[in-house]
Amino acid sequence: MSRGRFPRLILLASVxxxxxxPAGRSAPKASSAPPAPAVPSAAQxxxxxxTAQADTIRESSxxxxxxxxxxxxxxxxxxxxxxxxxxxxxxxxxxxxDTLRAHADWxxxxxxxxxxxxxxxxxxGTNEYNLALGAKRAQSAKDYLATLGVAxxxxxxxxxxxxxxxCKEATEACWQRNRRVRFVVTTGRPAS
Amino acid sequence: MTxxxxxxxxxxxxLGLGVAEGLxxxxxxxxxxxxxxxxxxxxxxxxxxxxxxxxxxxxxGIADMIAQDLERSGWFRVLDRSAYIENPQTSGITLGTFxxxxxxxxxxxxLVKGGYTVQGENVTVELRLFDVYExxxxxxxxxxxKARDFRQIAHRFADEIILFFTGEQGVFNTRIAYxxxxxxxxxxxxxxxxxxxxxxxxxxxxxxxxxPSWKPDGRSLLYTSxxxxxxxxxxxxxxxxxxxxxxxxxxxxLGGKWSPDxxxxxxxxxxxxxxxxxxxxxxxxxxxxxxxxxxxxxSPTWSPDGSRLAFVSNRSGSPQIYILDIASGxxxxxxxxxxxxxSPDWSPKGDKIAYSSRVEGRFDIFVINAQGGEPQRLTxxxxxxxxxxxxxxxxxxxxxxxxxxxxxxYTMQANGENQLRLTASGGDDTQPSWSPRIE
Numbered sequence: 001m002s003r004g005r006f007p008r009l010i011l012l013a014s015v016x017x018x019x020x021x022p023a024g025r026s027a028p029k030a031s032s033a034p035p036a037p038a039v040p041s042a043a044q045x046x047x048x049x050x051t052a053q054a055d056t057i058r059e060s061s062x063x064x065x066x067x068x069x070x071x072x073x074x075x076x077x078x079x080x081x082x083x084x085x086x087x088x089x090x091x092x093x094x095x096x097x098d099t100l101r102a103h104a105d106w107x108x109x110x111x112x113x114x115x116x117x118x119x120x121x122x123x124x125g126t127n128e129y130n131l132a133l134g135a136k137r138a139q140s141a142k143d144y145l146a147t148l149g150v151a152x153x154x155x156x157x158x159x160x161x162x163x164x165x166x167c168k169e170a171t172e173a174c175w176q177r178n179r180r181v182r183f184v185v186t187t188g189r190p191a192s
Numbered sequence: 193m194t195x196x197x198x199x200x201x202x203x204x205x206x207l208g209l210g211v212a213e214g215l216x217x218x219x220x221x222x223x224x225x226x227x228x229x230x231x232x233x234x235x236x237x238x239x240x241x242x243x244x245x246x247x248x249x250x251x252x253g254i255a256d257m258i259a260q261d262l263e264r265s266g267w268f269r270v271l272d273r274s275a276y277i278e279n280p281q282t283s284g285i286t287l288g289t290f291x292x293x294x295x296x297x298x299x300x301x302x303l304v305k306g307g308y309t310v311q312g313e314n315v316t317v318e319l320r321l322f323d324v325y326e327x328x329x330x331x332x333x334x335x336x337x338k339a340r341d342f343r344q345i346a347h348r349f350a351d352e353i354i355l356f357f358t359g360e361q362g363v364f365n366t367r368i369a370y371x372x373x374x375x376x377x378x379x380x381x382x383x384x385x386x387x388x389x390x391x392x393x394x395x396x397x398x399x400x401x402x403x404p405s406w407k408p409d410g411r412s413l414l415y416t417s418x419x420x421x422x423x424x425x426x427x428x429x430x431x432x433x434x435x436x437x438x439x440x441x442x443x444x445x446l447g448g449k450w451s452p453d454x455x456x457x458x459x460x461x462x463x464x465x466x467x468x469x470x471x472x473x474x475x476x477x478x479x480x481x482x483x484x485x486x487x488x489x490x491s492p493t494w495s496p497d498g499s500r501l502a503f504v505s506n507r508s509g510s511p512q513i514y515i516l517d518i519a520s521g522x523x524x525x526x527x528x529x530x531x532x533x534x535s536p537d538w539s540p541k542g543d544k545i546a547y548s549s550r551v552e553g554r555f556d557i558f559v560i561n562a563q564g565g566e567p568q569r570l571t572x573x574x575x576x577x578x579x580x581x582x583x584x585x586x587x588x589x590x591x592x593x594x595x596x597x598x599x600x601x602y603t604m605q606a607n608g609e610n611q612l613r614l615t616a617s618g619g620d621d622t623q624p625s626w627s628p629r630i631e
Contacts, residue, residue: 063399063400063418063421066378067378067398067399088506088511088532090465124550124555125511125532125550125555126490126504126534126579127403128403128446128447128460128504128534129490129491129504129511129534131423131444131446131462131467132446132462132488132490133488135444135466135467136465136466139464139466140465143465157465158421158422158444159444159462160400160418163379163400163402163418164400
């Protein structure tokens with residue numbers, strides 16, 4: 001750059017298409033109403049038996065929910081509930097293992113279901129570290145489901161770190177809600 | 193680049209209007225060093241030397257901006273303009289055309305006077321620094337620029353004042369890149385001048401954009417974005433507006449930092465839940481993996497000579513700062529006090545590393561010698577203070593603090609003194625990255 005001169009910042013309206021739907025993920029539906037309750041969740045044993053198949057479920061990722069102005073919490077209707085972690089830990093607590101065993105049963109009963117496992121963190125600490133911590137949490141859940149017999153190719157992981165909290169109060173109760181792994185379920189034929 | 197995109201023109205930049213070099217040594221000791229008495233200086237509004245009447249915008253605008261810069265440095269006490277005796281529009285701006293007693297009477301030791309001429313879109317500005325006790329001129333400069341860029345002239349002259357007193361140019365003509373959710377709930381990247389002007393929104397994709405970091409030439413930013421669904425590293429050129437995916441490494445790409453020579457990038461990549469450090473070349477291609485540890489390794493920062501990286505790892509059980517010698521691969525732990533130490537930034541002088549540490553549930557900024565030793569705490573008692581980034585001269589640190597509610601950016605001297613707010617966007621401003629000097 002020649003001394004004594006420097007260019008002005010170009011203010012490009014770098015509006016990256018709002019509709020940039022990530023490949024291989026469900027599109028952000030404008031009307032992301034929770035899907036009709038398909039099957040009883042694993043926590044509520046089905047009277048249709050363990051082989052009951054889900055109707056089509058297309059849950060939005062937390063990022064897509066945030067972009068649609070919706071809560072990043074797991075919808076009431078979701079068959080797979082969140083699991084929770086201790087501060088700065090990614091190992092599975094006994095309550096998380098119980099929940100994951102039920103998830104494994106549901107996934108075996110719904111063999112077309114695929115799950116994106118989202119790792120999240122509370123907002124204390126640095127964003128980089130919390131992204132890595134969320135990734136470790138998601139991987140812990142994935143690894144445990146695999147040991148319970150769920151095929152790895154039905155499970156993907158992503159970390160959102162501290163970026164998509166379900167609450168923002170500086171209280172232990174809220175931090176605990178954010179230290180979570182969420183399971184985003186898609187059923188039916190594979191997208192491709 | 194075209195003429196249209198150039199930011200002002202600095203033709204006839206320095207005419208050296210009679211600098212008294214001998215004064216430098218005499219005053220250096222007065223203002224440098226923690227706890228030193230601040231140097232009392234008066235900054236007179238500029239005199240209109242006969243061009244177009246702009247309603248005093250440049251006259252007071254330049255004086256205000258120099259005053260703001262000098263206050264931010266922490267080394268000066270700018271005297272209140274209401275106490276000034278002489279009329280800047282009727283008194284002279286050169287030696288012998290005004291009375292130093294008008295300034296010594298109000299306690300000024302230093303004095304800045306100047307004049308300007310607006311012609312069309314352009315302005316010519318003369319600025320002079322005087323020593324009131326000695327009755328001498330210390331610095332004199334003449335600048336020409338687009339009138340709308342008058343702030344840059346003020347910063348240039350403030351940098352000259354710092355140069356005169358300290359032997360090293362100031363950093364007021366720099367920018368800060370940072371993350372803000374001021375536009376809504378989404379975190380986007382912004383760049384603004386150190387004085388808060390020319391705030392430019394770099395990303396607008398309504399996802400999550402993080403970790404902006406300058407290339408050493410000041411021409412582009414690396415950042416991490418979820419705009420493609422998962423976190424990847426992008427490179428945004430500030431001049432062309434071009435935005436490219438920088439790395440196509442498989443996995444989540446978390447932050448990236450240019451080596452000081454601008455030839456390599458260190459970044460953390462997460463695969464199968466494990467984040468490690470990787471080295472890329474300047475086109476984003478993998479050179480090699482730098483760490484292979486089951487713990488989290490993130491947040492690399494280069495030593496100024498490019499031979500080492502400080503980074504965060506929880507391999508010992510909690511996040512701590514480590515130093516990796518790139519050639520040998522040898523890793524040593526740097527921090528031992530505190531159970532949560534993150535966001536290291538290596539001083540451009542090389543001697544210190546700033547980081548944030550959790551103390552009794554709150555985060556504060558610390559610095560530690562790069563060789564190790566006892567950390568020095570720079571912030572305390574003001575809620576959370578995080579994400580330190582050094583100024584290019586290593587004399588200041590910008591950081592994010594929520595001491596007044598939402599997170600805003602603040603600057604302070606490298607010893608923690610003179611903590612001053614920089615941004616107030618209404619949202620949370622975090623993850624600042626101080627630009628290199630803009631030539």
